[in-house]
Amino acid sequence: MTNAVHCHQLCRKFHQGGQTIHGLDHVDFDVAAGEFICLTGPSGSGKTTLLNAIGGLDRPDSGDIAVGGVSLNTLDQGALADLRLAHIGFVFQSYNLIPVLSARENIEFILLMQGVDATERHRLADDMLREVGLEGLGSRRPSELSGGQQQRVAVARAIVSRPTLVLADEPTANLDSHTAEQLMALFAELNLRHGTTFIVASHDPRVQHFARRLIRMQDGKIIEDHPLAHD
Amino acid sequence: MPLSLRLAWRNLWRHQRRTWLTVAAMALCNTLLIFMIGLQAGSYLTMLNNNLAVFSGHLQVQHRDYHDQPKPRFSVANGVALAARLRQLPEVSGAAARGMGFALLSSDKRSKAMQVIGVEAEYEASVSSIPGTLREGQYLSADTPNGVLLGQRSANHLKANIGSEITLLGSGRDGSFAASVLTVVGIVDSGMEEFDRNTVFIRLSDFQDIFSYGDEVSHIALLSASIFEVANTQAAIDGLIADRETLRSLDWDVLMPGLKQAIQSDIASALFIYTVLIIVVVFSVLNNQLMAVLERRKEYGILLSLGVAHRRLIGLLFTETALLALLGLLVGIALGGALNEYFAIVGVQFAGMEEMGEKFNLPARIHPITHPLTLLAGPIIVFIGSVFAALYPAIKLRHLNPVSARAGL
Amino acid sequence: MSAKLPTTHLLALAWRNLWRNSERSVVMIGALAIAVAAMLFLIAMMRGLLNDMSQQNLRALPGDLQIHQPGYLDDPSIDYRMPWPSGDLLAELDGVGVARWSGRLSVGAMVASEREARGIQLIGYVPSREGQNSFNEWRLIDGDWPSDDSKGVVVGASLLEKLDTQLGKRIVLTSQGADGEIADIGARIIGVYRAEMAQLEERLVYMALPAMQSMLRSPDDIQQIAIFSRDPSRLLDVQSRFQQLLPSADIQRWDQLNSYLSAMLDNMDAIITVLIVVMFITLAFGLVNTLVMAIFERVKEIGLMLALGLKPTQIALMILAETLVLLLLGIAIGNAAAGLALLSLRDGIDLSAMAEGFAMIGAAPSLTPQFLWRDLWMCNGIVSVLGLACSLLPAWRAAHYSPIEALYRD
Ligand SMILES: Nc1ncnc2c1ncn2[C@@H]1O[C@H](COP(=O)(O)OP(=O)(O)OP(=O)(O)O)[C@@H](O)[C@H]1O
Numbered sequence A: 001m002t003n004a005v006h007c008h009q010l011c012r013k014f015h016q017g018g019q020t021i022h023g024l025d026h027v028d029f030d031v032a033a034g035e036f037i038c039l040t041g042p043s044g045s046g047k048t049t050l051l052n053a054i055g056g057l058d059r060p061d062s063g064d065i066a067v068g069g070v071s072l073n074t075l076d077q078g079a080l081a082d083l084r085l086a087h088i089g090f091v092f093q094s095y096n097l098i099p100v101l102s103a104r105e106n107i108e109f110i111l112l113m114q115g116v117d118a119t120e121r122h123r124l125a126d127d128m129l130r131e132v133g134l135e136g137l138g139s140r141r142p143s144e145l146s147g148g149q150q151q152r153v154a155v156a157r158a159i160v161s162r163p164t165l166v167l168a169d170e171p172t173a174n175l176d177s178h179t180a181e182q183l184m185a186l187f188a189e190l191n192l193r194h195g196t197t198f199i200v201a202s203h204d205p206r207v208q209h210f211a212r213r214l215i216r217m218q219d220g221k222i223i224e225d226h227p228l229a230h231d
Numbered sequence B: 001m002p003l004s005l006r007l008a009w010r011n012l013w014r015h016q017r018r019t020w021l022t023v024a025a026m027a028l029c030n031t032l033l034i035f036m037i038g039l040q041a042g043s044y045l046t047m048l049n050n051n052l053a054v055f056s057g058h059l060q061v062q063h064r065d066y067h068d069q070p071k072p073r074f075s076v077a078n079g080v081a082l083a084a085r086l087r088q089l090p091e092v093s094g095a096a097a098r099g100m101g102f103a104l105l106s107s108d109k110r111s112k113a114m115q116v117i118g119v120e121a122e123y124e125a126s127v128s129s130i131p132g133t134l135r136e137g138q139y140l141s142a143d144t145p146n147g148v149l150l151g152q153r154s155a156n157h158l159k160a161n162i163g164s165e166i167t168l169l170g171s172g173r174d175g176s177f178a179a180s181v182l183t184v185v186g187i188v189d190s191g192m193e194e195f196d197r198n199t200v201f202i203r204l205s206d207f208q209d210i211f212s213y214g215d216e217v218s219h220i221a222l223l224s225a226s227i228f229e230v231a232n233t234q235a236a237i238d239g240l241i242a243d244r245e246t247l248r249s250l251d252w253d254v255l256m257p258g259l260k261q262a263i264q265s266d267i268a269s270a271l272f273i274y275t276v277l278i279i280v281v282v283f284s285v286l287n288n289q290l291m292a293v294l295e296r297r298k299e300y301g302i303l304l305s306l307g308v309a310h311r312r313l314i315g316l317l318f319t320e321t322a323l324l325a326l327l328g329l330l331v332g333i334a335l336g337g338a339l340n341e342y343f344a345i346v347g348v349q350f351a352g353m354e355e356m357g358e359k360f361n362l363p364a365r366i367h368p369i370t371h372p373l374t375l376l377a378g379p380i381i382v383f384i385g386s387v388f389a390a391l392y393p394a395i396k397l398r399h400l401n402p403v404s405a406r407a408g409l
Numbered sequence C: 001m002s003a004k005l006p007t008t009h010l011l012a013l014a015w016r017n018l019w020r021n022s023e024r025s026v027v028m029i030g031a032l033a034i035a036v037a038a039m040l041f042l043i044a045m046m047r048g049l050l051n052d053m054s055q056q057n058l059r060a061l062p063g064d065l066q067i068h069q070p071g072y073l074d075d076p077s078i079d080y081r082m083p084w085p086s087g088d089l090l091a092e093l094d095g096v097g098v099a100r101w102s103g104r105l106s107v108g109a110m111v112a113s114e115r116e117a118r119g120i121q122l123i124g125y126v127p128s129r130e131g132q133n134s135f136n137e138w139r140l141i142d143g144d145w146p147s148d149d150s151k152g153v154v155v156g157a158s159l160l161e162k163l164d165t166q167l168g169k170r171i172v173l174t175s176q177g178a179d180g181e182i183a184d185i186g187a188r189i190i191g192v193y194r195a196e197m198a199q200l201e202e203r204l205v206y207m208a209l210p211a212m213q214s215m216l217r218s219p220d221d222i223q224q225i226a227i228f229s230r231d232p233s234r235l236l237d238v239q240s241r242f243q244q245l246l247p248s249a250d251i252q253r254w255d256q257l258n259s260y261l262s263a264m265l266d267n268m269d270a271i272i273t274v275l276i277v278v279m280f281i282t283l284a285f286g287l288v289n290t291l292v293m294a295i296f297e298r299v300k301e302i303g304l305m306l307a308l309g310l311k312p313t314q315i316a317l318m319i320l321a322e323t324l325v326l327l328l329l330g331i332a333i334g335n336a337a338a339g340l341a342l343l344s345l346r347d348g349i350d351l352s353a354m355a356e357g358f359a360m361i362g363a364a365p366s367l368t369p370q371f372l373w374r375d376l377w378m379c380n381g382i383v384s385v386l387g388l389a390c391s392l393l394p395a396w397r398a399a400h401y402s403p404i405e406a407l408y409r410d
């Protein structure tokens, strides 16, 4: 069986003011389909950089990445975009929603591009809004939602198209602990029911509580990688 | 440079590309305005000079009623003597008396009704360009009694050459029968088709004999040193003829009302284009400054919270706009001036110009004029309009609330 | 699978993006609308003026097509005459392409009353053959137009005044006869007309053709055949048919008769195009600025869309759609404004205060704008095409942002 994600000797350097920063420093790891990984580490350790590389948003300086057995090095921008659209759900750390679209439309946006027909789109989006606890807020624009509500819309958009791989960067950052747990429970359920692979970058212990594998990074290197046992 | 000016200048360059685009819009508009206004001024001046210098003159002295009712009986007595006195005036650069009549002219092959003009042969050249356009033969003079000068086209029509005999039949001033046999002495080409087709010249003394005018003339045509000094010259003339109640002087504006109106209607349609151009540019400036104010809300919010008064911020905005407009003005004047200078040398030629030239007696090329007025009029209006464009953004700024502005709302 | 936003959604997104910064868009649309409206208005006025000049030029002797002897137009003398049509020519004239036709005489003449003499243009025509749309359009203020066999003349009101005479009085007309000798005739003034242009009113004197033929001693001869075609769009065909029939004759369409006017008519489209392009370029700087700013402040969002899987071409299309919506709005409002203005002026603008100026360029002092659909399409087309061209570069740049760089820019 092919791995959901395969990283081999990934390096990504940033040059800033004459200094070289190792965003990723020879990162090696594999993710099997259906895993639920918590990616943790101090601020600036390279979590976002790694997620961007896996999502094909950023090209590493060296090393290989394969998603679903397809090597990203061989794909051009257009093919990478298609790959993201079809297989990957993204939740970004900071800027997530298109301001001119309502919450429901933001969720539908991906489905629209995938060519899903209108009634199906509406149904899926409404289901999704309910699942993330935003029932009735679907017609609001992002500027009319709180930070946490916006974050939930972003999560809903990332999973509505049933991607095989979800890359989430601090999805619980703006959420109260109750909502955060609800969201993680939703992730866990999707993971169990559909075998969706999750890689969630977070400092949040509640995320670790739901994850089944922990990868800890520091200075662009993986310093810890082990399964998490839950009772 | 005072701090506020420096601040305004720096603000201007926060978005270099945006600023340059707006400056370019203003500069282009200014260049167009300078060029078009220069071209208009150039063509009007040529049109005036050419039209007036051909025949009518800048001014005429006529019988009081002649202009409204051009009848032979409304004539100027002792015209030749009066013309001589007018010629003495320092303001007058040329004066010549004329008689105007209608007659049927016949060669041995053809006949045609035409205007017959009696001219003072030795002075006509000082008020009209026609003597200078002699194509064949010689001009009228003391040595050409009963000589007639034909236009190129009327000569063709009458199938007459130098030396041909032309019979003139008409009616005299007193209603009597006027007839004479004339000899063609020369052929001229005024360049004005209609005029050329319908006009012949004879000596004033012959005219007075044939049409029974005695010592009367129809008018005295006068030229002043330039079109801009007509008013002065007219005042001098009026002084001289003050004692003769039946006479009055008329300037070109009255003599050829069509000319001024044609120019005016041309100016009106040009003004329409200019206004639209200027509005479009002012809108560009308005947008530019509106964007500047909108994107600086947070910053304005902070400054307002710190205690900077609204009016200081508005002052800053206007300073910035004025600097922007000034750039457009300078670049525009430089480009427009250069363009004008270039075409002043080369000349501008339009489609249809040759045909128009025949109609209005214009040369085939027009040379734009560069004068402080043609150079500055357009750009200054654009400048003022642009500064006014900051009014709306300023009003928005005026109503900015520090708290919501800081939140970027 | 390929990521694609359906057009309707693309437009909907463009529409919303446009109203995000509504003031900026309104200002831009306003500028576009003003420019478009002004251009359309000005073009219609220019066309109207030119049209009027052509019409006035023809007023004296109307006709879609005019046949003369070669040389006549340069030297309108009785020497250039031809017999009244017969045979093949007559058959063609009475054929299907011709609505009606007539023969005319037109010579320079001198008219004298008891007090005054003037040079005029004497026109002989067959009243029964000339339709309602010819000279008769001029207002007859006194008396009657001639009948085919009448011997009287119709003069303009201002000529009447200059000649110091009145209706019913006799005048003497003198010209050159067909034999080269002087021909004169005494005639009674039977009608007085008013024209739009005093210039014409003073020059044109009308009489019935037979009376004029006998005065000029050229029975049966005419100088001009005027043809009114049944279908103006097929005038060229009719012209070439007559030219084949009369290879040596000078056959001119109405728009060729005056060299100045025909040059202007030929160049009108070019002049209009230059005008629109110049106006647009002035506008373009503001347009580019608006577009660049609209993209500049949306960099993050564009990054997000790219990250979500939207293709660069789709981003570019989105920007183009936004520009298109902006342009179409401006154009629509501009067209509506120009339409209203032109509609309210469809009966003509009274410019009698400038009558002499208009007379000098050969136009009546009443200007009726002439609207052509062609001008509308040309103006709208040029503005849309150039407007979209302006957005190409910003759109291309937006499409080539790198997603994370855009997303994490501050
Ligand atoms: N575009 C960039 N240019 C320069 N340096 C960068 C860039 N992106 C990331 N870095 C640097 O790379 C390192 C890793 O950054 P990254 O964003 O991956 O950290 P992170 O683990 O996501 O941190 P956080 O928990 O704060 O989100 C940091 O030192 C950061 O400063």
Ligand SMILES: [Mg+2]
Pocket: A047, A048, A049, A093, A169
């Ligand atoms: Mg991060």
